[in-house]
Amino acid sequence: MADAGAAKPADEGVRGRFERIYQALRTRICMLDYAPGSRLREEDLAEEFGVSRTPVRRVLVKLEAEGLLRSVHGVGTIVTDIDVDELAQVYELRIELAELVGKLSPVTVDAALVARFRDMRARCDLLVKEGDPREFSRINMEFFHLFTALTTNEPLRAISERLYYQTARIWLKTAARLESFDELLKNEFVTFQREVADITEAVEHSDLVAAGHVRRAHIAMSFRRIRRAAEASI
Amino acid sequence: MADAGAAKPADEGVRGRFERIYQALRTRICMLDYAPGSRLREEDLAEEFGVSRTPVRRVLVKLEAEGLLRSVHGVGTIVTDIDVDELAQVYELRIELAELVGKLSPVTVDAALVARFRDMRARCDLLVKEGDPREFSRINMEFFHLFTALTTNEPLRAISERLYYQTARIWLKTAARLESFDELLKNEFVTFQREVADITEAVEHSDLVAAGHVRRAHIAMSFRRIRRAAEASI
DNA sequence: TGACATGATGTTGTGCACAACATAAGAACA
DNA sequence: TGTTCTTATGTTGTGCACAACATCATGTCA
Structure with a gap:
C-alpha cells in the first residue's frame, strides 16, 4: 500500500492503473518527495509509468481538483505550496x-x-x-x-x-x-x-x-x- | 447563472470553457433533463459545445468523481441512478x-x-x-x-x-x-x-x-x- | 427449436502530432 | 549601457485516428 514506485502488474484494469498512478503521485507529494513549488513533467511521468500522457493527465486533473497540484498552460504542472494560515x-x-x-x-x-x-x-x-x-x-x-x-x-x-x-x-x-x-x-x-x-x-x-x-x-x-x-x- | 445551454462567448480562457461545460452538464443532470440511467455520447456533447472530445472528457471525469456520472469502457457514459437509501x-x-x-x-x-x-x-x-x-x-x-x-x-x-x-x-x-x-x-x-x-x-x-x-x-x-x-x- | 458461436456495430480509452501559450535568452537599437 | 523587440525553447491543451471493449444481431449446429 505504501509503495510509491511504478511497479507494473501485468494485468490490471483501466481503473486499477488509474488508482496505481494516482496513489503513487499523491504519496510522493505528501511525503515531500516532490517538493512544494517543484515542476512535474507529464512526459516524464508517462514514461515512468509506461503509458502515454493521456492517462497521466487524468490523474493530474484529479490531483489538481484536490488542491495538491496546479497546472498552468504553457508553464507546467506545479506542486502547490502549503501555508499554515491557508490550512x-x-x-x-x-x-x-x-x-x-x-x-x-x-x-x-x-x-x-x-x-x-x-x-x-x-x-x-x-x-x-x-x-x-x-x-x-x-x-x-x-x-x-x-x-x-x-x-x-x-x-x-x-x-x-x-x-x-x-x-x-x-x-x-x-x-x-x-x-x-x-x-x-x-x-x-x-x-x-x-x-x-x-x-x-x-x-x-x-x-x-x-x-x-x-x-x-x-x-x-x-x-x-x-x-x-x-x-x-x- | 442558471443558463444550461451551450452559449459560447467568443473569448473565454481554458478555465472558463471548462466551467461553462461543467456547470451546464451538472445543471442538466440535477434538473433531470438527463434522466437517471440515460446515456450521454461524448461526441454529441463535443459537437454541441463546439469542441473536441478531449475537453469534454475532462468535464465527464470530474462529474464521475462527484458521483453524477459513470463511464464504462465500451458501453457509454451513464447518468447515475439515485436511490433514497443510498443517499x-x-x-x-x-x-x-x-x-x-x-x-x-x-x-x-x-x-x-x-x-x-x-x-x-x-x-x-x-x-x-x-x-x-x-x-x-x-x-x-x-x-x-x-x-x-x-x-x-x-x-x-x-x-x-x-x-x-x-x-x-x-x-x-x-x-x-x-x-x-x-x-x-x-x-x-x-x-x-x-x-x-x-x-x-x-x-x-x-x-x-x-x-x-x-x-x-x-x-x-x-x-x-x-x-x-x-x-x-x- | 434452442443454445452457442461469430461477426457487426457502437462506445469509451489511448497514443500521437500539433496548436496555444509562457518564459527566457539574445539581438538590435537608442 | 539599458531597453525593447524578436526568437528559440519548453510546457500544457486540443484534435483526431485507432485500439480495447461490450453489446446485440445473425447464422450455424445439435
Whole structure:
C-alpha cells in the first residue's frame, strides 16, 4: 500500500492503473518527495509509468481538483505550496469531521478491528524508540485510514481522506525546519503514541464517540503545535 | 447563472470553457433533463459545445468523481441512478455540515447580504402563489448557494456544494411521481418558504448559529418527507 | 427449436502530432 | 549601457485516428 514506485502488474484494469498512478503521485507529494513549488513533467511521468500522457493527465486533473497540484498552460504542472494560515480552515473542518466519525453510522466493533488497533499501538511504541520523521508520517497516514474505518458513512470517509491529504504535508515540512530539535520530535512521537493508545482503548470498549472526541482534541492540539513551530521559526 | 445551454462567448480562457461545460452538464443532470440511467455520447456533447472530445472528457471525469456520472469502457457514459437509501448517508452528513456553516468562520453580515436574503424570501412568496416543481428546484439551488455564503470556510463550502448536488435530484424525482398531489407540493413550497423566512430573520439579527440550526432542521425534515413519499409510492 | 458461436456495430480509452501559450535568452537599437 | 523587440525553447491543451471493449444481431449446429 505504501509503495510509491511504478511497479507494473501485468494485468490490471483501466481503473486499477488509474488508482496505481494516482496513489503513487499523491504519496510522493505528501511525503515531500516532490517538493512544494517543484515542476512535474507529464512526459516524464508517462514514461515512468509506461503509458502515454493521456492517462497521466487524468490523474493530474484529479490531483489538481484536490488542491495538491496546479497546472498552468504553457508553464507546467506545479506542486502547490502549503501555508499554515491557508490550512487553518481545513484543520477547522477536520476537527469537526473527526468527531462525526464516531457519531455517524459507526461500525460494530469486532475482534479483528480491535486487533488492528492494537497492532497499530505496538508499532507506535516502536516508533517512539527509534523512528524518523518520514516513518512517523507513514504511520500517521496509516492510522488515519484505520480511524476513518470506524464509520461506515462513505461520503464522510471520502471527504475526511481528501482533507487529510491536503494537510498531511505540513507536519513533515514543519519538522524539516526543526530537525535539530530532537527533543521536540520525540515529544511529537509520544503525543501521537498517546493518541493511538487512547483511541485503541476507546475502540476496545466500543465507545466510538469517545474515540472521536480524542481524535478531535489531538488534531486541534497538533495544529496548535504546528502553528507555534511555524511562528517560532520566523 | 442558471443558463444550461451551450452559449459560447467568443473569448473565454481554458478555465472558463471548462466551467461553462461543467456547470451546464451538472445543471442538466440535477434538473433531470438527463434522466437517471440515460446515456450521454461524448461526441454529441463535443459537437454541441463546439469542441473536441478531449475537453469534454475532462468535464465527464470530474462529474464521475462527484458521483453524477459513470463511464464504462465500451458501453457509454451513464447518468447515475439515485436511490433514497443510498443517499441516507449523504443527508446525514449534510445535516451536520449545515450546522457548521453557522459556526466555522462566519461572515460579517452587511446590508448587501441581508438584501440578498430578503430578495430570496420575496421570490419564495411568489413561488408559493404560482410555482412548478422545476422552478422550485431552481430557487432551492440558488438558496443553497446563498446559505453557504454565510461561511468563509472555503473547504466547507466546496464540500457542501458537492454533497448538495449529489442529493439535488432526489426531490424532483420524488415529486415527479406525486405530481397529481397538488396539495402535497404546496406543502413543500410552504415549508421551504418558512425555512427561507426563518433563516432570513436569523441573518437580519446576525445570528448565523441560529441560521445553521434552522437549516439543519429543515434538511432533516425534508429527507424524512422524501423517504416517506418514496415508501408510500411503492 | 434452442443454445452457442461469430461477426457487426457502437462506445469509451489511448497514443500521437500539433496548436496555444509562457518564459527566457539574445539581438538590435537608442 | 539599458531597453525593447524578436526568437528559440519548453510546457500544457486540443484534435483526431485507432485500439480495447461490450453489446446485440445473425447464422450455424445439435
